[in-house]
Amino acid sequence: MSLAPELLKILVCPKSKAPLEYHAGPPEVLVCRESQLVYKVQDGIPVMLLEEAEPLDEATYPPRS
Numbered sequence: 001m002s003l004a005p006e007l008l009k010i011l012v013c014p015k016s017k018a019p020l021e022y023h024a025g026p027p028e029v030l031v032c033r034e035s036q037l038v039y040k041v042q043d044g045i046p047v048m049l050l051e052e053a054e055p056l057d058e059a060t061y062p063p064r065s
Helices: 005-010
Strands: 021-023 029-032 037-042
Touching: none
Parallel strands: none
Antiparallel strands: 021 029, 029 037
């Protein structure tokens, strides 16, 4: 499942307010480089809770060029 482009344009990290990178996966996630956090997308719904976020592993989600 893919997130709507309109939704991706308005979503920001709840911690830093920085833009998010969408990774289609699996697993489907949103990545914040500034906060170094990864937010899961479950059944097409972003889980934007800080307590549910995981630390960013750049080997798993390398920066896009």
